[in-house]
Amino acid sequence: MQERYDPAVVERAAQDYWNAHDAFAAREIPGREKYYCLSMFPYPSGRLHMGHVRNYTIGDVLARFMRAQGRNVLQPMGWDAFGLPAENAAIANGMPPAKWTRENIDYMRRQLKSLGLAIDWSRELATCDADYYQWNQWLFLRMLEMGIAYQKTGTVNWDPVDMTVLANEQVIEGRGWRTGALIEKREIPMYYLRITDYADELRAALDDLPGWPERVRAMQANWIGRSEGVELSFPHDADTAHVLGERGGALKVFTTRADTLFGVTFVAVAAEHPIALAAAKHDAKLAGFVEKCRRGSTMEADLAVQEKKGLPTGLHVKHPLTGERVPVWVANYVLMGYGEGAVMAVPAHDERDFAFALSHDLPIRTVIKSANGAYDTVQAPWLGAYAEPGVTVDSGEFSGLSSVQAVARIAAVLQSKGLGAKRVQYRLRDWGISRQRYWGCPIPIIHCVKCGAVPVPDEQLPVRLPEDLVPDGSGNPLAKLPAFYECNCPTCGGAARRETDTMDTFVDSSWYFLRFACRDQPDAMVDARADYWLPVDQYIGGIEHAILHLLYSRFWTRVMRDVGLVKLSEPFTHLLTQGMVLNHIYQRPILNGRREYVNPTQVTVQVDEQGKRVGATTADGRQVEYEGLGTMSKSRGNGVDPNSLVEKYGADTARLFMMFTSPPEQSLEWSDEGVQGSFRFLRRVWKAVHEHVAAGPVPTLEAMPLDDALKDLRRVAHHTLAKVTDDIGRRHVFNTAIAAVMELLNALGKHHDNSPAALAVHQEALEIAVQCLAPIVPHITHELWRELGHTGALIDEPWRKADESALQQSLLEVVVQVNGKLRGRVSVPAGADEEVLRTAALAEENVQRFIAGAAIRKVVVVRGKLVNIVV
């Protein structure tokens, strides 16, 4: 055995072995319990970053552990290969996105392989491959048939930098989620998916996902945004009906506070509302206001704090219960996209209506008082609206009811009059999937002058994306390529134009986990193998996907279920959201007021006697400022390259450091000293095995008489095994599992004994240590397992069970407290009863000092743990 631990040699040998034996190929084995372990697939940006390394290491540890537990494990890998960065790169270096993407994939695949992940590479897929995305198109056509997909001209979010449409979910505080550019509104025809049809199911099913983190479920529930309320109608006045050119219509509103119906003093509609548009035809001032609101360079974030603006339409509707004439106003605080795009305004009991009424001099009418009757908006207008539930007043026959009762009674009466009904409203909106972009999955539609939008027939799928285009940054290159868009109408055969929009890339990632089960199936989207492997037992990825990707995947899976392709509804049973990888940020001023970032490796930190950070300098002695912790990024100069880490220390050290430094869900702070510490530990493990092997042949442990020290050592070993099994398998905390193995090695290191019995115990302890570490550092343990004399490979070794008899202790140390404070310890036989414990505790020397002269009121005995004497 080599005396020195050389990770490069060890890791190559282990990986060669796994490759030669095709060790990670997954096969469907009916009746054997499967474990589908999936880490979110990467975007092929060019290089792996530390976030990837962490993500894939967590998945790999679980996959390897479950395999040792006897589960039939599938761990696949693929590429989320469509998307804007490829186009941006194409513009920058004149290279087709396809070429750029595929080269990146080749490079990153090599990087992933260097980490020694237990992946079945035969199932690899890239979403830009036609044999993958053709099924996006195929299912889209089924959705069209089912009415789940539809076309609509709507106001969309236009990103002026990427020149593309974004979904609401991709707009963050009025800016593009990728570019950060201010979003404009534009009218564009596009395709939508009716995710709102599934809103109720998607929300309700969150309760049946105990394997998901609470906060992710909360975020999704929030996003779906269920509100129970009443939809009610304000019948149009004669003048209103005239302007709208109709008879007997009504203005619909949605409210969660039907109990305040008698407090309505006006109705407010959104600028895009039909009533507003109709009224604007005859009112230039109103038309200008409507146009300004619709243009809306106005960001949604600003809207919330913006002044409540509006104009009267001059039109009126009738109150559904009193018949009173109610004016209709256009207001900038009403959203067309939610509810009916109109609200019944109750200034006394809604803060927004209140502010609007104040600035436009509209009446305020109190109809709810607090339960003790103390609060009245009209009498105390400086206090603002009273928006809490309470007791109804001045509400005709409904006066004197609690808010809850009033809502029920009013809804019932409205329903009997055909003017309202209880309804549930969701915040969630339909998913717009059209993108005016080249590098994505083509939407399979043909536009014919005579026949309209015609679906591409199934037998003409896939609609292939030409791969040799180089976008120039202006619009969509597909729209400039006659060879792509010129076609014939499938219905009438006439000249027609192919849709040049492509699908949102979130479509691609909404079902890749299903395709991994049957990646080679040429004739169907999925086959029976999906029933075997799905659902994913453990999904691992970043919290940034808590809403979009995970919600879309849950929706898409349900659509596939309703098409009859799969049986499941929920794709991911357990979800682990790993924390971010952070590093220190240092910077200093350079010429003309600018600042430069300095990589933490270039910085020496000064500390005071307490060890607190007081300053930092670079090698040339110049000061740098500490800016705190942040995610690793090129622009902040605090990145660490996985390649150089693997080259310097090996993949095992990288994996060990990531797993040891923080629990997986928490953020991880990079530390070069920590990396060195991990490497140091692996070297100690190597050395321990080396010294043990050098000590000569090992006798068998059975029938070997053991002294107390050896019994203790065995107990530590088996205790470690039990703890590691629980930590990895049940709790998914790897840092404490590693700490336990470190303790075992510390115990072994302190035990100097070369007797045959000691050799036998050491052999067992080292085997346990190696096996416990195997999921985390698979290469070094692969080698050490052989050095410990095994002919079979560690990857095929089943997880062992802790020996109960080895865990037994003859003497236990029991803690003695007086009034809850630790005062001493006593040793007692393992099975000692309460009386023995009590006697021993009272006799303890230091305890005696604290109970002398005091009356003992009570003695609490916890067997095997502690005695508390209350005086």
Next chain:
RNA sequence: GCCCUGGUGGCGGAACUGGUAGACGCUACGGACUUAAAAUCCGUUGGCUUUGCGGCCGUGCCGGUUCGAUUCCGGCCCAGGGCACCA
């Protein structure tokens, strides 16, 4: 404003069901080995106090329950994240 996390030494973190607060690692300091350095090994490392045994304080703050609270309950403070004119 609503929802969700979290707050423990110089640092990352541990204490899982209420039962020894600070496991394990890092840093720092002291020592051994070495011509020297690196590497390695040994020791110390929450604060105050004591020659020593030991004692007092200490898990964001205030209070409660309990023989006993980092853990449970109530009220606050702070930090991070999500949503936000959603009627």
